[in-house]
Amino acid sequence: MAKNSIKIRAKLKGDVVTVKALIKHPxxxxxxxxxKTGKMIPAHFIQNIMCENNGxxxxxxxxxxxxxxxxxLSFKFKGSNKGDTFKLTxxxxxxxxxxxxxxxx
Amino acid sequence: xxDRRNFLKSSMGAGAVAIAASCGILTPxxxxxxxxxxxxxxxxMDVSGATASDAIKIKAPDIAENGAVVPVxxxxxxxxxxxxxxxxxxxxxxxxxxxxxxxxxxxxxxxRIKMGKTSNVVAVVNAAGKQYKAHKEVKVTIGGCGG
Numbered sequence: 113m114a115k116n117s118i119k120i121r122a123k124l125k126g127d128v129v130t131v132k133a134l135i136k137h138p139x140x141x142x143x144x145x146x147x148k149t150g151k152m153i154p155a156h157f158i159q160n161i162m163c164e165n166n167g168x169x170x171x172x173x174x175x176x177x178x179x180x181x182x183x184x185l186s187f188k189f190k191g192s193n194k195g196d197t198f199k200l201t202x203x204x205x206x207x208x209x210x211x212x213x214x215x216x217x
Numbered sequence: 218x219x220d221r222r223n224f225l226k227s228s229m230g231a232g233a234v235a236i237a238a239s240c241g242i243l244t245p246x247x248x249x250x251x252x253x254x255x256x257x258x259x260x261x262m263d264v265s266g267a268t269a270s271d272a273i274k275i276k277a278p279d280i281a282e283n284g285a286v287v288p289v290x291x292x293x294x295x296x297x298x299x300x301x302x303x304x305x306x307x308x309x310x311x312x313x314x315x316x317x318x319x320x321x322x323x324x325x326x327x328x329r330i331k332m333g334k335t336s337n338v339v340a341v342v343n344a345a346g347k348q349y350k351a352h353k354e355v356k357v358t359i360g361g362c363g364g
Contacts, residue, residue, distance in 0.1 A: 128323060141331075143309065171322050174315040176257040178308050178331045180286045186327035187316065 118212035122198045129216055131163065132186045133200055141177040155205060158183065162201040165192050165216075192216055253315075262304050262311035267341050267348035270295065275340050275353040281332065284357040290327040291340045293349075298324035300343045306352075307336035332357050 117136040122129055135158065142155025161173040170189045192198075194216055201211035276290035291301050299318060304311045308331070316326040324342070332338075332355060339352040 139331075141309075165321070168319075168321075170319045172317050173326075174253060174257070174317070176310055176313050178305055178310065178313045180329040180331050184288075184327070184329045186290075186325075188323035188325045189319070189321045190323065191321040 116212045117210050118200055118202070120198065120200055120212055120214045122214055122216045124192065124194055124216055127190050128188050129165075129190070129192045129198075130186065130188050131198065131200075133184070135183050135185070135202060137182060137202070137204065139177065139179060139181045139183060143177075158202045158204045160203045161185065162199075162203075163187075164199045164201075165189065166196045167199075257312050258310055259312065260310060262306055262339065264304065264339060264341050264348070264350050267350035270342070270349035270351055273340050273342055273349060273351035275338060275351055276327075277338050277353050277355050279354075280356045280358065282358050284332040284334070286329050287332050287338075287355060287357070288327070288329050289338055290325075291342075292323075292325040293340075293342050293344075295324065295342055295344045295349055298342050298344045301326050302341040302343075303328070303330065304339040304341065305330060305332050305336055306339060308333050311339075 119134040121132045137158055138156055139158065140153050140156040142152065144153045145151065146153050155177060157177040157179070158175050161175065162169065163171040171187055173185070175183070196216045197213055198216055199211055199213045201209060203209040272295045273291065273293045277287060281287045289303060291303065293301070300315055301324065302315045303313045305313050313330050314328060318324065335354070335356045337352040337354050339350055342349045
């Protein structure tokens with residue numbers, strides 16, 4: 113996989129898939145000052161996370177700025193099989209979006 | 218405030234359509250447009266419409282040394298949970314994250330949040346038109362908001 117801001121692990125155990133994802137993102141609240149210049153650092157954080165299994169949405173999340181820098185996310189879902197494609201897409205408040213896909217193991 | 222109340226009410230009742238939509242009928246682009254600005258920018262927390270429940274488990278440290286990274290895991294045994302919201306009561310903007318679940322998803326969400334100071338972490342679960350809440354206090358020694 114090319115350089116990507118998202119690391120995903122999706123593992124099937126019994127009939128439940130546990131997804132763990134790490135996203136590289138500054139998650140700036142817009143309330144912090146740059147100590148050198150004294151200027152406010154503009155807000156820059158992820159607002160939406162979309163998770164799909166074989167194209168079907170399983171979870172979506174809305175985030176505020178108080179989710180930590182380089183956010184971690186984990187959740188579980190049923191009804192998936194080994195080899196299914198799991199896709200995670202994020203969109204931040206600047207409109208930037210990125211996604212990554214993994215096969216469920 | 219009014220917007221926020223309306224948002225909470227609508228996610229319980231008539232707005233179930235919107236929830237259904239955000240659970241997969243709409244494309245990612247239109248869902249991202251639905252980011253609830255009013256709720257996320259609200260300076261106060263209002264969860265008075267929710268009933269306290271023992272069926273919600275919040276896993277978070279009792280004392281967080283670094284408020285910038287506080288691991289929080291929420292799970293519930295309440296049937297038909299549609300969404301889990303995480304609030305950090307004393308943050309400037311308390312609403313931290315909302316997880317909307319599809320019908321295949323287990324009522325479980327885990328993430329890491331920033332906390333400015335010692336505060337209650339409140340989890341609100343939406344299930345079958347009702348709201349349930351639980352909270353846990355996390356003591357913060359070094360705040361995670363601001364530099």
